[in-house]
Amino acid sequence: MSEHLLEIRDLQARVADGGIEILRGVDLVVQPGEMHALMGPNGSGKSTLAKVIAGHPGYEVTGGDVLLDGKSILDLEPDERSRSGLFLAFQYPAEIPGVSIANFLRTSINARRGEEEGDLDVFAFQKLLNEKLGLLQVQPSFAARYVNDGFSGGEKKRNEILQMAMLEPSMAVMDETDSGLDIDALRIVSEGVNTLRGQDERMGVLLITHYKRILGYLQPDHVHVMLNGRIAHSGGPELADQLEEMGYDWLHEPEPEPVG
Amino acid sequence: MPDNETVTDLGLDEYKYDFVTDEKPLFKAEKGLSEELVRQISAHKDEPEWMLEFRLKALETFYSKPMPNWGGDLSTLDLDEIYFYLKPQDQMERSWDDVPENIKETFERLGIPEAERKILAGVGAQFESEMVYHSLKEEWEEQGIIFESIEDGLRKYPEIFREHFATIVPPQDNKYAALNSAVWSGGSFVYIPAGVKVEIPLQAYFRVNAEQMGQFERTLIICEEGSQAHYIEGCTAPVYTTESFHSGVIEIIVKKNARFRYTTIQNWSNNMYNLVTQRAMVHENANMEWVDGNLGSKLTMKYPSCYLVGERAHGEILSIAYAGDGQHQDTGGKVVHAAPNTTSQIVSKSISKGTGRSTYRGLCKVYDGAINSKSNVECDALLLNDTSRTDTYPYIEIDENQSSIGHEASVSKVGEEQLFYLMSRGLSEEQAMTMVVRGFIEPIAKELPLEYAIELNRLIELEMEGSVG
Numbered sequence: 001m002s003e004h005l006l007e008i009r010d011l012q013a014r015v016a017d018g019g020i021e022i023l024r025g026v027d028l029v030v031q032p033g034e035m036h037a038l039m040g041p042n043g044s045g046k047s048t049l050a051k052v053i054a055g056h057p058g059y060e061v062t063g064g065d066v067l068l069d070g071k072s073i074l075d076l077e078p079d080e081r082s083r084s085g086l087f088l089a090f091q092y093p094a095e096i097p098g099v100s101i102a103n104f105l106r107t108s109i110n111a112r113r114g115e116e117e118g119d120l121d122v123f124a125f126q127k128l129l130n131e132k133l134g135l136l137q138v139q140p141s142f143a144a145r146y147v148n149d150g151f152s153g154g155e156k157k158r159n160e161i162l163q164m165a166m167l168e169p170s171m172a173v174m175d176e177t178d179s180g181l182d183i184d185a186l187r188i189v190s191e192g193v194n195t196l197r198g199q200d201e202r203m204g205v206l207l208i209t210h211y212k213r214i215l216g217y218l219q220p221d222h223v224h225v226m227l228n229g230r231i232a233h234s235g236g237p238e239l240a241d242q243l244e245e246m247g248y249d250w251l252h253e254p255e256p257e258p259v260g
Numbered sequence: 261m262p263d264n265e266t267v268t269d270l271g272l273d274e275y276k277y278d279f280v281t282d283e284k285p286l287f288k289a290e291k292g293l294s295e296e297l298v299r300q301i302s303a304h305k306d307e308p309e310w311m312l313e314f315r316l317k318a319l320e321t322f323y324s325k326p327m328p329n330w331g332g333d334l335s336t337l338d339l340d341e342i343y344f345y346l347k348p349q350d351q352m353e354r355s356w357d358d359v360p361e362n363i364k365e366t367f368e369r370l371g372i373p374e375a376e377r378k379i380l381a382g383v384g385a386q387f388e389s390e391m392v393y394h395s396l397k398e399e400w401e402e403q404g405i406i407f408e409s410i411e412d413g414l415r416k417y418p419e420i421f422r423e424h425f426a427t428i429v430p431p432q433d434n435k436y437a438a439l440n441s442a443v444w445s446g447g448s449f450v451y452i453p454a455g456v457k458v459e460i461p462l463q464a465y466f467r468v469n470a471e472q473m474g475q476f477e478r479t480l481i482i483c484e485e486g487s488q489a490h491y492i493e494g495c496t497a498p499v500y501t502t503e504s505f506h507s508g509v510i511e512i513i514v515k516k517n518a519r520f521r522y523t524t525i526q527n528w529s530n531n532m533y534n535l536v537t538q539r540a541m542v543h544e545n546a547n548m549e550w551v552d553g554n555l556g557s558k559l560t561m562k563y564p565s566c567y568l569v570g571e572r573a574h575g576e577i578l579s580i581a582y583a584g585d586g587q588h589q590d591t592g593g594k595v596v597h598a599a600p601n602t603t604s605q606i607v608s609k610s611i612s613k614g615t616g617r618s619t620y621r622g623l624c625k626v627y628d629g630a631i632n633s634k635s636n637v638e639c640d641a642l643l644l645n646d647t648s649r650t651d652t653y654p655y656i657e658i659d660e661n662q663s664s665i666g667h668e669a670s671v672s673k674v675g676e677e678q679l680f681y682l683m684s685r686g687l688s689e690e691q692a693m694t695m696v697v698r699g700f701i702e703p704i705a706k707e708l709p710l711e712y713a714i715e716l717n718r719l720i721e722l723e724m725e726g727s728v729g
Contacts, residue, residue, distance in 0.1 A: 099702070
């Protein structure tokens with residue numbers, strides 16, 4: 001068996017400083033090249049899982065482990081996790097007024113290059129940027145705008161995918177990237193993700209979503225349902241269809257506990 | 261008066277001479293302030309009688325005015341311990357070895373060329389830019405532009421000088437303007453003739469002369485009707501002086517239809533009290549812009565102002581202040597609307613780090629009769645730590661109902677979500693913090709000439725080092 005790309009073992013986490021427990025023992029394994037969809041009702045812990053994987057300081061891990069390429073990343077800072085190949089496409093990306101997307105991307109790319117490699121040549125960077133902008137069908141002027149400052153919901157999501165395309169992660173966690181996108185934007189973003197997967201066949205994707213809609217464009221290998229801080233049910237692509245039809249009520253929690 | 265030969269004019273040969281030998285008896289004033297000292301300064305500069313009288317009267321005014329009881333804490337400023345006049349040669353007595361290590365290191369890391377480092381540290385003259393300056397100067401002279409040291413301005417152009425000097429900032433204006441008026445030394449004299457447009461910014465940096473920027477520098481700028489120019493003073497590298505008190509006066513007259521921009525970035529060493537009066541008189545349909553950056557110093561009190569005295573005059577003040585540990589930046593701007601249809605804008609941004617404190621202090625005054633005046637004030641403060649502090653004192657006095665004044669103020673902290681977002685892309689916490697700060701000052705940095713903007717950004721990066729645990 002090949003080494004797991006991302007392995008989440010019995011992960012438990014709560015809001016930092018003794019807040020409420022949100023993840024109550026999550027198990028999930030993503031192999032290289034796989035796409036997993038994570039679905040579930042609001043408040044089931046999907047976004048928290050994404051943030052905990054990326055190292056958000058607002059949460060505290062109380063048990064279990066997260067491994068990337070077989071190594072635990074829980075002791076790593078968010079920037080170290082990123083440089084190890086992890087990428088989180090945010091549901092609500094922060095606005096950074098005064099900082100252009102291009103400047104931000106160049107700093108990010110240079111931050112993951114080694115000392116001896118040195119900074120990426122400005123022209124090489126520009127070439128790469130133009131290529132990725134083309135891939136996502138975004139005007140070059142987009143990169144001159146300040147990061148997420150005054151962006152529409154759809155523009156923010158596109159910016160997330162642009163960053164993902166530029167940083168070429170080995171494991172991407174996409175937190176509700178489809179919400180707030182109109183049908184054209186959804187198609188372009190999905191095609192972008194598919195192209196990236198085509199370029200790097202080993203890239204893993206964990207796609208968090210509410211809707212089956214995006215799954216028409218991105219074909220997940222596995223679908224999971226999260227309920228009350230745990231993966232309650234896993235299956236193939238057909239599970240998404242069932243959920244679409246029947247909702248979440250037919251799924252029972254793995255153990256009888258009051259629903260929060 | 262020297263013959264108008266360029267070399268004599270620039271004072272370079274004299275400079276070199278003084279630099280290599282120390283034989284000439286040097287004038288060295290005593291510590292503290294006295295009438296005798298003021299007379300000595302005037303005699304030393306070989307000034308006309310009226311200037312001596314002006315200085316003496318200003319000294320009286322200084323004595324008669326109480327210390328300001330608003331703004332920053334001046335209680336530790338001991339005027340008896342200050343040298344009020346140093347001839348440049350005295351300043352040159354300092355050697356490179358005397359310059360503190362941290363200042364040298366900052367020069368190094370800012371990538372300031374060797375020759376310039378010495379100027380900035382006050383231990384050398386700027387010979388490198390001689391040629392650049394020379395060719396620019398010829399071009400300027402052909403257009404009738406005067407760009408001289410303030411001393412040479414008084415000597416060579418007594419009529420224009422006297423007509424305008426101290427008309428914008430009279431000694432009675434405030435205690436420190438009075439002090440400056442009594443002991444001023446160094447600074448620029450600029451005259452732009454009617455209709456002349458100067459493309460290349462006039463930089464104090466280029467003006468090679470014996471008088472380096474002094475503690476009590478005085479600058480007088482006159483823009484005749486329809487002229488256009490940009491003047492730049494200072495630089496982002498830390499200015500090292502052993503003196504701890506700087507009190508300048510900048511006077512600018514922007515006549516009908518003229519446009520003028522004054523850009524200054526100052527980064528004083530952390531023992532400095534920096535109290536500056538900068539004011540512009542803006543006439544009919546004229547445009548004045550202050551771009552003002554304040555870093556370093558122990559306490560800076562500085563409020564560039566625009567007096568809009570002609571119809572449709574426009575004034576703009578963009579300021580940025582950075583208060584590091586133990587520093588207090590008490591800055592802002594003043595706009596006075598004294599004619600109809602005048603407009604103004606103040607954009608002030610401050611960053612406070614560690615125990616730094618930044619204060620926005622602004623005045624917007626609209627006189628009766630200044631109908632349809634519009635003013636907009638925006639001040640944003642960014643706090644980097646729980647120990648940093650910011651205050652806002654916007655004074656608004658409106659005597660005219662038909663006018664519109666807007667004021668917006670915001671205080672923000674670098675947010676956890678912003679940092680997490682940037683870090684999740686591989687930036688270290690420090691890089692992330694620096695990026696947020698750079699973005700915050702971008703609206704002002706983009707108004708700066710490129711090399712200044714780059715220097716400012718590099719400086720902010722240096723300042724941000726060690727800002728996170």
